[in-house]
């Protein structure tokens with residue numbers, strides 16, 4: 001258990017927000033720590049949330065979406081968004097599924113997508129392009 005390939009804490013930009021499962025309020029995310037079979041979210045409210053994937057029983061797919069605003073929800077639309085999820089790959093070579101991370105930055109017109117093999121932690125697909133030139137695939 002010495003060399004996990006994707007276990008470094010992922011530093012989250014200030015003001016990423018999501019609903020804290022404990023408070024049921026939108027709070028800043030301080031940190032997301034990804035391990036092979038668990039994901040830990042640390043929130044500004046002091047709570048943290050650990051999501052564990054039990055590999056040998058039922059596969060649990062997780063999904064996290066966050067938004068960053070300069071003002072209050074309902075008053076201004078978010079200028080940054082991220083989507084963070086694990087999902088089946090549909091590829092027999094990737095039986096453990098994949099982790100997809102999408103960052104959308106409307107201020108800087110950037111779209112970044114990274115897909116990681118959950119089994120090996122290796123990046124298997126990357127897209128980095130201008131948001132206004134990005135065409136979502138169906």
Ligand SMILES: [Zn+2]
Nearest residue numbers: 020023045047
């Ligand atoms: Zn909380």
